[in-house]
Amino acid sequence: MIVMKFGGSSVANHTQIEKVRAIVEAKRERAPVVVSSAHKGITDALVDAAKAAAKGELTRIDPAGLEPGPGAAALSKRGVFVDPIGRQRTILAELGCPADLLDAFFAELCDLLRGVSLVRELSPRSLDYVSSFGERMSVRALADYFTRNGLPARAHDVWDLGFITDDNFNRARPLAGWEADCREAFAKLDDALPVVTGFVGKNRAGDITTVGRNGSDLTAALLGGALGAEEVQIWTDTDGVMTADPSLVDGARNIPAMRFDEAAELAYFGSRVLHPSTLLPAMASDIPVRVLNTNRPGHHGTVIEQKAVENPSVATSIAYKEGQSVVVLRTTRMFGQAGFLAKVFAILGERGVDVDMVSTSEVSVSLTTADRAGITAAMPELERLGECELHHDRTILAVVGQHLPQRPGIGARILGGVADAGVNVEMISYGVDSINLTMLIADADIDRAVSVLHGMLFEAR
Structure with a gap:
């Protein structure tokens, strides 16, 4: 078994999702478990909508879409308000999914935003709830598309697979002993490809939690450790871990292999490839983590493991x-x-x-x-x-x-x-x-x- 995590840029649109389907199809003999992030930009749009609702700056909140009110403050880092419902509907249409596939989620999201707007308050608990819709919607869109294109798949919310967390909203972690429940849940699954939500969880009270922004990496590593996976694969838009941020340095190079401690330091100090906590469960279970490029699946990427070869370079x-x-x-x-x-x-x-x-x-x-x-x-x-x-x-x-x-x-x-x-x-x-x-x-x-x-x-x- 391998765990394959695909980030937001990898599932951004129809073109990227078809690449993902082909990559997963080619790995079917290794019994893959797919962990998916939200489509690129959806989580930011959800957070912006929640903040706008808390300020009373949404004039329309209904399943047809969201609109900021006149004179609204800048609602995102980009200064442009993106309607998450409209964006998700566009992706559904690109994929040829049934138009009503996610209507229940759109209605649930609108009810939640109305509540936030009425009380003018956005608690960490409410923010996690709003943020969770990105992954919950993306896995259902992916599973539907995969199934209609020759790869039978089924969407799963990770909490239905044993991922029950503490009450630390925005930075939740699974409760001790969750691994046994996870293995038991996976043992009961049918032969359809599991497409699982990253980033999210639920506490014992049934409240939705999140493990932190960009946390789908962590979900994948935790699942890999719990299931004794052969390897955890993190699929991104770069050729593995690089010698520097390629958006700053044109000559940034791929690092073919590195040790867990090196990768952990890089993740903590801002490397854009891995979530800082991703490597801890992999280190504990001694499971290799391989970082690969969705746009160049033939590239060897970077393998991260405890006994990686010595790096003769001055720096990594x-x-x-x-x-x-x-x-x-x-x-x-x-x-x-x-x-x-x-x-x-x-x-x-x-x-x-x-x-x-x-x-x-x-x-x-x-x-x-x-x-x-x-x-x-x-x-x-x-x-x-x-x-x-x-x-x-x-x-x-x-x-x-x-x-x-x-x-x-x-x-x-x-x-x-x-x-x-x-x-x-x-x-x-x-x-x-x-x-x-x-x-x-x-x-x-x-x-x-x-x-x-x-x-x-x-x-x-």
Whole structure:
């Protein structure tokens, strides 16, 4: 058995979905389980609609479609409101699905958005519920299309296959022991190809949860571990894991094989290919993860496993994580005082603020987080401990490699290359026996820093 996860770009439209069908058909002898994301753009459109409803900015909420009201604020990052119902209907028509295939879902979504609009409140629980419609609709469209085109398939909501989670909305995880229920549920399935929702789950109370944005990777890895799969395949729109973000670096190269720890570092520090938590269940079960390109299925992609071959290169890849906020706390009360940092992290922990980088001296501590709202809310309490500065729009830039600490002068070369690009480094983290060197730079400097480092580390002769 293999688990094959297809992302939003892989199931974006009829052309891409036909590619997926052909790829899965070619793997039928390996008993595939398909995990699907929502069609590209649908989840963003659902979230935008939910936020618009909470602000009273939807004038029409019915199964025929959604419309923003006159004078509505910008409803998405792109400044354009996309009707998720209209977009889904277009995809159904492209695929030749029955026009009423998802009418029950459209009606359910509209009822939910009306409720949000009436109370003018969008809780984490309600947001998960709204966000779940993308995957729930996509698997039914895919299963219908596959079946009508010679590949008998059946859609499944993952909670019907044992995936019952905790109550941590937006970041849920399956409950301990769920694997046995999952194996029992799969044993009862018929011979039709299972097409399973990624990203979503349900708690014991029956409330829909999600595992976090781009979390279908994690669903696939968890299912792979529970079912003892031979391999978990993550199908994307790139040739596996690359030496840098190909949208920034034209010369970015495929990495044929890498270790779990390298891939985990890259995912955590912003690699766009894998969800940060994806590799944990695969590592625990020692199941290889293979990253492949839906648009070039013949490409070997990247295989990630515990015993990958040694990488002779100076570095494996460059990743970045933008949108960071940095706090600098200065006080002489830190000097020689045991437990001072514990007070700092207790304040952040109470607000669920996840810290990425930390740098300390005897009289100051600097730390970064992607949780802008959380760190802003924590500032009044932090200011009771000392003088604080808060800066936004920063990026963690990470160079990952198997043997960085054993390469004399590599740290100086990396920092020198960044300096030559005219980029200021505000913080550095480089631990003993670490496989990554991380730097904090301004968001505006990402392109220059990544391009220069890639040229130095991967393209120089």
